[in-house]
Amino acid sequence: MTTDAMIPARATTGKVRSHQTQNEALLFEKSSPGKRAYKLPPLDVPAVDAATLLGTVHRTTPGELPELSEIEIIRHFTRLSTWNYAIDLGMYPLGSCTMKYNPRVNELVARIEGLAEAHPYRPDSLAQGILEVIDNLQRCLLEITGMDAITLQPAAGAHGEFTGILLVRAWHESQGNPRKKILIPDSAHGTNPATAAICGYTVENLKSNSEGGIDLEALTRQVDEETAALMLTNPSTIGVFESQIAKIAEILHAKGALLYMDGANMNALVGKARPGDFGVDVMHLNLHKTFSTPHGGGGPGSGPVACKAFLEPFLPIPVLVRNPQTLGAPSFPRSSAERVGDHEPQPAMQLGWSYNRPNSVGRVRAFYGNVGMFIRALAYILANGPDGLRQTTEDAVLNANYIRAKLEDIYELPYKTASMHEVVFSDKLQAARGVKTGEIAKRLIDYGFHPYTVSFPMIVHGALMIEPTESESLEELDLFIAAMRAISREVEETPELVKTAPHSTRVSKLDEVQAARKPILRWKRTT
DSSP, X not given: OOOGGGSOGGGGSSOOOOTTTOOOOOHHHXXXXXXXXXXXXXXXXXXXXXXXXXXXXXXXXXXXXXXXXXXXXXXXXXXXHTTOOOTTTSOOOBTTTOOOOOOHHHHHHHTOHHHHTOOTTSOGGGOHHHHHHHHHHHHHHXXXXXXXXXXXXXXXHHHHHHHHHHHHHHHHHHTTOOOSEEEEETTSOTHHHHHHHHTTOEEEEEOBOTTSSBOHHHHXXXXXXXXXXXXXXXXXXXXXXXXXXXXXHHHHHHTTOEEEEEETTGGGTTTTOOGGGGTOOEEEEOHHHHTOOOOSTTOOOOOOEEEOGGGGGGSOSOEEEESGGGTOOBSSOSSGGGSGGGTOOOOOOOEEEEOOOTTOOOOOSSBTBOHHHHHHHHHHHHHHHHHHHHHHHHHXXXXXXXXXXXXXXXXXXXXXXXXXXXXXXXXXXXXXXXXXXXXXXXXXXXXXXXXXXXXOSTTSTTEEEEOOOTTOOHHHHHHHHHHHHHHHHHHHHOHHHHHTOOOSSSSOOOOHHHHHHXXXXXXOOOO
8 A cells, every 4th residue: 555655755845955966066166276186105216207208299288187185086976976867776667668677696797707808809719608608598589589590789679670670671682572661550669660761661650459459451451562561569569469460460471571570578578478479570679678688878788680580591690600610500499399498409519600691681780799788688587597587577567557557547548458568648637737748757756766758659649658667566666656646636736846847856847948949068157
């Protein structure tokens, strides 16, 4: 049960200033001549003039560096660190982003000397350990997805989409017709149409039905001999599993088109359903979402692309193979009978990279991808095991539906279809009182939570997209629910409090229109 007493006190008061929210001057502004953060012993060797020693290669004027004491430096950077919200501090309810906890064992394993310092130019014969890690991860991901072949090169999800659609194009070209268009549902991630366009395709929108899924009649009408593929997110961006997915694949395949799956939401499927089993031809995964490698702050991400066997010849180079001296078969299993889960013994052959791939789409990433993310993802998979991964999926779905059940009486739920890993509300009830989703999200900051995803997917007007993941405990979910219910009451009683939020941050509500049109790119102290 949640009560008002569970709501952080700072959320109901005026502006709060603390060591965690104070304004912080620049180091150059704090600087005073003569201050030092170190003290060296007296020089005990003959002094040498830098100009004499270095000639003209050294600078002639000293660098204008700030001068501070050690404690000023420590406090400055410590205070800056408290301005960052992180998964280690609290819940990230961002929908469609799966911001889950990164277990510390992942970081420990990734820092093992022989793995962390493995140089990409090291000969294959001296890199068997890291190649085994890559091989094992590939096998695990193929077992999880039900696909036949994989590349780990792509650096993130959108890069994986790009690689996957390149495979689609290469295959169609090999059949004598590259085709012209790709179908994309109106609920898709924004990167999907961008990917299709950059690969040279025309994008054709596909309308959703009343349940938020694919309209099969519309799909049947739109798929023709010029359709290269459908790019489908499953579960969709409104958290709904496409119950007609096998039929969708049938419709596409009957016209020679392929089914591409955006795997951003695989956190709702791992251990429960395999895309390869319900007709997907090619898909990407987000290791930094589903498999808990670090997420945010610009990366690094990882977006492996898995495909069916007929697309394998087009995979980016190089491809990891066993017994590379004879250019043996790719190391990943080629049939379900050979999969890792069947515990078939693998031949003890050396691993190496094969570049002899005449049909490859080419390299899409320097070296072999973000290898540090591979190590972390494999550690996560092996630590959980099959049963643990399945439990993770079940907990993520349970948490999302718990939030749905606790909030659907005060926030409109436009699609009543069963939710999977996330739930999408609308601000319709609050907007009637002049408060919109962005303002509710900003007020949530005052309650100590990172905002949910605002105004997406666009098929839900004023969307509140919430994904708790499996990381959150019942206590944390109840605190979040209490905050959302409190904000709903504030909308009824004191809407201005919500419309002017946040109140507890270093910077209060910004004029977003002016910020976009007239950004201040250089700041100068005036006092």
